[in-house]
Amino acid sequence: MAKVTLPFFAVVLILLVVVWPQLEEQVITEGTAIGNSILESSTPDTLSxxxxxxxxxxxxxxxxxxxADLAEQSSERENEIFLTLPKADITLEDGTWLALSAQTGLYDRDAKYLNLNGQVNIFQDQGFEIVTEEAMFDAKAGSAYGQLPVQGHGPAGxxxxxxxxxxxxxxxxTFTGKSKLIILPGAQEALKQ
Incomplete structure (x- = not known):
């Protein structure tokens, strides 16, 4: 029995080693990964x-x-996806990252824009956090902006x-409009770390 099962499992493992990178490459290319999601239609023209x-x-x-916790797509506007509790992040070549979260969002798949609304938090891996009520994230360019009042804090102040x-x-x-900056003592030392 061992003469049959051991070679069988060896062949299966070899196939997994060869096939797995190709599957992973397909997932990394642009697209939606549903994973353990449950798809349902709450109305005839909406997919959730x-x-x-x-x-x-x-x-x-x-x-x-x-x-996101929930995504809804209308058949009338297929490129726009309404998100509940969205989170977005981008990882750079040097390993640093930028993360955004909000109460609601609207993602335009064609333009690769994510419009975030309600308690928008933006984190940068060096310890900076920005809080505002609305922000636009351009996933293609890796940039973001907002025109509503913003509060921020970090190692420097x-x-x-x-x-x-x-x-x-x-x-x-870059902070725009009237701005007030408070620099903490020892800010240069905090930024070096």
Missing amino acids: ALNPKYLGLDEKNQPYTII TINAEGFIITDRGKRI
């Missing part, structure tokens, strides 16, 4: 999914992910401003 996950690549082939612009895939944050 629980815990959807969207994987994509930006202009520089850096991966980004958009997940705190800031209040009328808006913000994040460029260079999270490396540069």
